[in-house]
Amino acid sequence: MSDKSRRDFIKLASVGAAGLAVNACAGTDESSTGKTPQKEAVTSKENELKELPIVVSTWKHGLKANEAAWEILSESGYALDAVEAGVRVSESDPMERSVGYGGRPDRDGHVTLDACIMNELYDCGSVAFLRDIKNPISVARKVMTDTPHVMLVGEGAKQFALDNGFVEEDLLVPDSEKEWKEWLKESEYKPVINIENHDTIGMLALDNKGRLSGACTTSGAAYKLHGRVGDSPIIGAGLYVDGEVGAACATGLGEAVIRSCGSHFVVQLLKQGYTPTEACQEAVEHIHKIHKNVEGLQVGFLALTIDGQVGGYSMYNGFNFAQYTNDGNVMIDCESKLRWED
Numbered sequence: 266m267s268d269k270s271r272r273d274f275i276k277l278a279s280v281g282a283a284g285l286a287v288n289a290c291a292g293t294d295e296s297s298t299g300k301t302p303q304k305e306a307v308t309s310k311e312n313e314l315k316e317l318p319i320v321v322s323t324w325k326h327g328l329k330a331n332e333a334a335w336e337i338l339s340e341s342g343y344a345l346d347a348v349e350a351g352v353r354v355s356e357s358d359p360m361e362r363s364v365g366y367g368g369r370p371d372r373d374g375h376v377t378l379d380a381c382i383m384n385e386l387y388d389c390g391s392v393a394f395l396r397d398i399k400n401p402i403s404v405a406r407k408v409m410t411d412t413p414h415v416m417l418v419g420e421g422a423k424q425f426a427l428d429n430g431f432v433e434e435d436l437l438v439p440d441s442e443k444e445w446k447e448w449l450k451e452s453e454y455k456p457v458i459n460i461e462n463h464d465t466i467g468m469l470a471l472d473n474k475g476r477l478s479g480a481c482t483t484s485g486a487a488y489k490l491h492g493r494v495g496d497s498p499i500i501g502a503g504l505y506v507d508g509e510v511g512a513a514c515a516t517g518l519g520e521a522v523i524r525s526c527g528s529h530f531v532v533q534l535l536k537q538g539y540t541p542t543e544a545c546q547e548a549v550e551h552i553h554k555i556h557k558n559v560e561g562l563q564v565g566f567l568a569l570t571i572d573g574q575v576g577g578y579s580m581y582n583g584f585n586f587a588q589y590t591n592d593g594n595v596m597i598d599c600e601s602k603l604r605w606e607d
C-alpha cells in the first residue's frame with residue numbers, strides 16, 4: 266500500500282466505521298471522555314507520516330531492546346523479526362526483574378513467563394505460564410509458524426519448546442530469589458506491578474515496507490498466585506495488530522487490561538480516526554470507569570499507526586516509552602490520568 270493510499274485508508278476507515286461500537290469486547294458505544302466514538306479524520310500534527318522505519322517499546326529497557334530491533338529494521342528487514350529480536354534482549358537480561366530470565370517469581374518461587382507476537386496478517390502466537398525457557402517470545406513465534414494453534418500454556422508449552430530445540434534453564438537468579446525470600450516473611454498477597462518504574466516490554470514496529478508487527482513479554486506480576494496469567498500473552502489484551510490500521514500494546518495490571526480487551530480497544534479507536542494518544546487515553550478512561558477502586562491500578566498503553574504516528578497514555582504518571590527512528594533512540598514521557606502523589 267502506498268503512503269497516500271494508507272492515509273486514505275485511515276480516512277476511509279474512520280468513515281466506514283460509522284455506527285460501530287467503540288469496543289465490541291467491552292460492549293460500549295459511548296466514549297468515556299464524552300467524545301462521540303466517531304471522529305473525523307485526524308489532522309493534528311501527530312497524524313503526519315513519519316519516515317520509516319520506526320520501533321517503539323515500553324519503559325526504559327526499551328532503549329536497549331530498540332537497538333536490536335533497529336539493526337534489522339535499518340537493513341530493510343521484517344518488522345516481525347525486529348520485534349522478536351528486540352524483546353529477546355530484555356528477556357535475556359538477568360538484571361531485568363520483570364521479563365524473562367531474572368524475572369521475579371510467583372509466590373511459590375517459580376518464574377513463569379507469558380509472551381505473544383503478532384504480524385500484519387493477523388498471524389499470531391502465544392505462550393503462557395511457561396517455565397524454564399529464557400526466551401518465550403521465540404517459542405510464541407514458533408507456535409505461530411509451526412502449529413495450527415495460537416496459544417500453548419504450561420507444561421505443553423514447555424514440552425513444545427524443548428521439542429523445538431529450546432534449552433531448559435533455571436530462570437530464578439540469586440538476587441531475585443533473595444528478594445522473594447524477604448517478601449515471604451510478610452507474604453502480603455498483593456501482586457506487585459511497576460515496582461521500579463519499568464516492567465513488561467511491549468514493542469511495536471513498522472518496517473520500510475509498511476508492515477506492522479508487535480511483541481509483548483513478561484514474567485507477570487511479582488509474587489502472583491501460582492498459575493496466574495496476565496494480559497501479556499493474550500491477543501487483544503496485551504497486544505493487537507491490525508496491519509491496515511495500527512497496533513497497540515499494554516503494560517500494568519493485567520487483570521484490568523484483560524477486562525477491557527485493552528489493546529484491541531485501542532486499535533478499534535485508531536480505526537475510527539483517533540490519534541494514538543487519544544485512543545490510549547480512551548482505553549485508560551474506560552478502565553477507570555469500570556473499576557470501583559483505581560488506587561494503585563497502573564496501566565499504560567502504547568500505540569503505533571500504519572502512518573507512523575505514535576502515542577501512549579497511562580493511569581498514573583511515570584509511564585514512558587522508547588522510540589527509535591532515523592532521528593535516533595529517545596525516551597518519551599506519557600501523560601496520565603492520575604498522579605501517584607494525589
Ligand code: SD4
Pocket residue numbers: 458459463464465483484485486494495496497515516517518519520
Ligand atoms: C501482567 N501486564 O502480567 C503484566 C505486568 C506488567 O507492568 O505489565 N506490568 O499483568
